[in-house]
Structures are given as C-alpha cells and as structure tokens.
Amino acid sequence: MPRARSQPAGATRDEIVVAALGAFSEKGFEGASTRAIAGRAGVNHGLIPYYFGSKEKLWQAAVNLAFEELEANIEAVTGEEGLGKRERAARMIRAYVRFIARRPEFVHLMNEEGKRRGPRMRWLVDRHVKPLYHAVTRLLEGARAGGGGVLDIEPIHFFYILAGASGLFFHQAEECKRVTGVDPFSEDVVEAHAAAVEQLLLGPKPHEDGST
Amino acid sequence: MPRARSQPAGATRDEIVVAALGAFSEKGFEGASTRAIAGRAGVNHGLIPYYFGSKEKLWQAAVNLAFEELEANIEAVTGEEGLGKRERAARMIRAYVRFIARRPEFVHLMNEEGKRRGPRMRWLVDRHVKPLYHAVTRLLEGARAGGGGVLDIEPIHFFYILAGASGLFFHQAEECKRVTGVDPFSEDVVEAHAAAVEQLLLGPKPHEDGST
DNA sequence: CCCGAGATTATACGAGTGGACAACCGGATT
DNA sequence: AATCCGGTTGTCCACTCGTATAATCTCGGG
Numbered sequence: 001m002p003r004a005r006s007q008p009a010g011a012t013r014d015e016i017v018v019a020a021l022g023a024f025s026e027k028g029f030e031g032a033s034t035r036a037i038a039g040r041a042g043v044n045h046g047l048i049p050y051y052f053g054s055k056e057k058l059w060q061a062a063v064n065l066a067f068e069e070l071e072a073n074i075e076a077v078t079g080e081e082g083l084g085k086r087e088r089a090a091r092m093i094r095a096y097v098r099f100i101a102r103r104p105e106f107v108h109l110m111n112e113e114g115k116r117r118g119p120r121m122r123w124l125v126d127r128h129v130k131p132l133y134h135a136v137t138r139l140l141e142g143a144r145a146g147g148g149g150v151l152d153i154e155p156i157h158f159f160y161i162l163a164g165a166s167g168l169f170f171h172q173a174e175e176c177k178r179v180t181g182v183d184p185f186s187e188d189v190v191e192a193h194a195a196a197v198e199q200l201l202l203g204p205k206p207h208e209d210g211s212t
Numbered sequence: 213m214p215r216a217r218s219q220p221a222g223a224t225r226d227e228i229v230v231a232a233l234g235a236f237s238e239k240g241f242e243g244a245s246t247r248a249i250a251g252r253a254g255v256n257h258g259l260i261p262y263y264f265g266s267k268e269k270l271w272q273a274a275v276n277l278a279f280e281e282l283e284a285n286i287e288a289v290t291g292e293e294g295l296g297k298r299e300r301a302a303r304m305i306r307a308y309v310r311f312i313a314r315r316p317e318f319v320h321l322m323n324e325e326g327k328r329r330g331p332r333m334r335w336l337v338d339r340h341v342k343p344l345y346h347a348v349t350r351l352l353e354g355a356r357a358g359g360g361g362v363l364d365i366e367p368i369h370f371f372y373i374l375a376g377a378s379g380l381f382f383h384q385a386e387e388c389k390r391v392t393g394v395d396p397f398s399e400d401v402v403e404a405h406a407a408a409v410e411q412l413l414l415g416p417k418p419h420e421d422g423s424t
Numbered sequence: 425c426c427c428g429a430g431a432t433t434a435t436a437c438g439a440g441t442g443g444a445c446a447a448c449c450g451g452a453t454t
Numbered sequence: 455a456a457t458c459c460g461g462t463t464g465t466c467c468a469c470t471c472g473t474a475t476a477a478t479c480t481c482g483g484g
C-alpha cells in the first residue's frame with residue numbers, strides 16, 4: 001500500500017538519476033563522484049547505495065534515461081506512415097542532431113564509454129547500441145537504395161560518419177566556443193549543422209523528381 | 213657538460229611522456245593515476261613531480277607529443293608544391309584519417325578535453341587547436357572555391373564534421389568491434405573509411421573535368 | 425498514542441590519489 | 455680518493471573515493 005509522502009514516490013530517486021546523467025556526462029564515470037552527484041541532486045550521498053546498490057547501477061539508470069529520450073525523439077519523427085525513404089532518413093538525421101543539441105549528455109556518455117573495453121561498454125553496446133545500430137543502418141540502407149545520396153558507402157562507415165559528424169560539434173561545444181566564438185547550441189547554428197549533415201550524407205534534396 | 217650515463221639523456225623522461233599519452237588517452241586525465249603512468253613506463257612514480265612538476269604539466273607534454281606527430285604527418289603530405297586545391301584537401305583528409313587510425317590517442321585526448329571548460333581545455337585550444345582550425349579551414353575553403361565538392365557549408369560546420377566523421381570510427385573502435393565485429397584499425401577498413409570521408413566531404417573525384 | 429517500516433542522515437573504514445621530501449646511488453669532476 | 459650532483463627510490467601526508475552501517479527521522483496504520 002503506497003504512502004502519500006510530501007514528495008511523490010520515487011521523486012528523490014529520479015532526481016539522483018538526472019543529476020547523475022549530468023555529472024557522468026561532464027566528468028566521466030571516474031571523474032564524477034557519488035558525493036558530487038548527491039550534492040547536485042541536493043540529497044545525502046548515502047542514498048546512492050540505498051537506491052541503486054552501486055555507482056555502476058546508477059550509471060546504468062542514467063544511460064537508460066538518456067536512451068529513452070533519444071528513442072522517443074527519433075520514433076516521433078520517423079514513425080509516420082507514407083514517407084519517402086530519403087525523407088525518412090532525412091528526418092532521422094535532423095531529429096538526431098536536434099536531440100543531441102538539446103541533450104549533449106547523450107554524446108558525452110557515448111564518447112566516454114565507447115572508447116574502452118570494459119563491463120560498462122559491453123553493457124552499453126548489448127543493451128542499447130546494437131539495436132540502435134541496426135535500426136539506423138536499415139533506415140540508411142533504405143535511403144541509399146531509394147535513390148537519394150547514391151553513395152556506395154558501407155553501412156558501418158555511414159553509421160560512424162553520421163554519428164561523428166552530428167555529435168562532435170556539440171560534444172566539443174565548449175572548445176568550439178573558444179576556437180570560433182560561435183555557440184553550437186544557438187538555435188540557428190543547430191539548424192545549419194543539421195542541414196549540413198543531411199546534405200553531405202544524403203546528397204542535395206531532389207526537388208520534385210523522386211525516381212532512381 | 214652532458215654526462216654519458218647508461219641511458220641516453222632524457223630517455224626516462226621520454227618514456228614517461230609516451231606512457232602518459234597512452235594512459236591519458238585510455239582513462240582520461242582523472243582516471244589515469246601518476247602511479248599507473250609510472251608503472252607503465254617502468255619507473256618510480258616520484259619521477260613525475262621531479263621531471264614535470266605536476267600531473268598537469270605531464271599532460272601538456274603528452275599533448276605536445278601527439279600534436280607534433282599530427283603536424284608532421286599532415287605537413288608531409290600537403291606541403292608539396294603544384295597540387296590542385298581539391299587534391300591538397302583530399303590528401304589532408306586521407307592523411308588525417310590514417311594518422312588517427314595509427315594514433316587513436318590523439319582523438320581520445322581531443323574528445324576528453326574539448327568537452328568541458330577548464331584550464332586544460334583553454335591551454336589545448338590556445339596552444340594547438342586554434343592554429344589547426346585556421347590551417348584546416350583555409351585548406352578546405354580553397355578546395356571549395358576550387359570547384360571540388362561545391363557544398364555551401366560554412367567552415368565551422370565543415371571542420372567539426374570532418375573531425376567527427378574521421379575520428380569517431382576510431383575513437384569508438386572497441387565499441388565498433390563489439391557492435392559489428394569489424395576492427396576499424398584493419399588496414400583496408402581504414403582505407404575504406406578515408407575514401408568514404410573524402411567522397412562525402414569533397415564530392416566524387418573529378419576525372420578530367422576540373423571546372424565548376 | 426505508539427509502533428513499524430521505508431527514507432534519510434551521520435559516521436567510519438580501507439583503498440587509492442597527487443605531491444612532498446629525505447635518503448641513496450653512481451659516474452664525473454676535482 | 456674525496457666530492458659533487460643529477461637521477462632515482464621509498465616513505466609519508468592530507469585528501470577523496472565508494473561503500474557499509476547504525477542511528478535518526480517521518481510518516482501511515484494499529
């Protein structure tokens with residue numbers, strides 16, 4: 001029988017996950033201390049073992065949160081019926097760029113954990129990256145066969161070029177600000193980047209001719 | 213007056229820098245302990261404050277080493293006289309991809325430090341990234357005006373798309389192995405990636421017609 | 425009104441961390 | 455042979471880390 005405390009059930013837990021996502025993305029797994037995460041969430045650091053069992057499990061919860069948001073964003077845009085294959089791929093690309101501009105934590109997490117072997121990387125890949133990879137690859141293959149960009153590039157290169165070309169600009173946003181003075185998160189800069197990636201990867205938009 | 217010890221002068225110091233480059237790229241600045249670096253180099257950890265003063269200075273030395281290698285690789289290929297603008301840009305791209313395939317530590321360092329504000333990022337940008345950015349941008353602008361890829365994408369997007377499209381594949385190489393089973397460092401895979409990036413960013417090679 | 429259980433806090437522990445420092449070593453100088 | 459000094463080692467310190475644990479708090483149900 002659930003209690004009716006001042007806080008709704010699980011509120012503290014959720015705050016910790018949100019704080020953890022921010023902290024892990026900024027400082028990495030080792031760099032983000034459980035005390036810093038707890039402080040960010042405004043709770044006692046003893047609550048982390050209490051709710052999650054370990055720092056590792058907390059990290060998994062944060063990653064799950066990030067991927068849930070990603071999938072919601074992508075599916076909302078590519079799920080529609082009656083889209084051309086190129087248009088579907090283009091929407092996916094633009095949705096992805098906009099998503100990581102709003103949640104750069106996602107790219108930070110991926111770049112942090114994808115680079116080294118280890119239990120966290122294995123968990124991340126098996127749980128999240130493999131399905132994502134195959135979904136994206138299927139979509140891109142469709143666009144390729146459908147006429148758009150015509151480039152005969154294998155899916156594996158396409159995938160990492162897409163992810164890299166989209167993500168680095170926002171992953172290194174602080175660096176970019178200092179190098180160029182431009183803030184990647186500025187709205188029109190985000191749109192310009194999305195357009196650039198789409199154009200490069202899918203080729204120029206076919207205006208009315210949708211044939212091969 | 214220099215001594216003639218069993219080891220040539222500075223050998224120990226150099227070994228520490230090499231070990232540090234490897235350790236920092238694998239574990240990040242916080243994750244790589246001075247003791248681990250010393251152990252990797254086979255020396256006592258007290259030598260790090262002795263030679264470098266601090267962990268931070270050691271990190272700078274490691275970054276300097278990485279950039280020296282990069283610049284040597286790029287200049288060896290783009291420095292030639294009598295190259296067309298597109299050809300010069302194409303060589304730069306291929307040389308860069310091959311370089312990071314051989315020294316993924318470079319990408320790891322850049323991705324690690326470019327993502328957060330802080331003294332290391334400021335030092336890295338002012339000392340290394342700004343000159344690199346302007347050199348690359350000048351080269352790409354030349355190729356653009358010279359007819360090649362014709363894409364009207366601003367330099368800032370071009371730069372980060374190039375860096376991201378080239379780098380992520382090798383930065384996430386361990387992840388890629390687990391997702392796809394393909395080893396990005398395999399020689400022909402490296403070449404395929406270089407070709408893919410070049411083709412996407414500069415457009416298909418003009419065979420004999422170099423006009424607009 | 426008090427009890428009990430989940431939620432929260434405070435404290436403690438052992439393992440690491442970066443850095444400081446004195447002792448030590450061995451070949452070069454005198 | 456005695457001295458010197460850069461290179462090297464071991465030890466120590468204050469601090470932070472993740473986590474375990476016991477005490478405390480805050481409620482709703484008896």
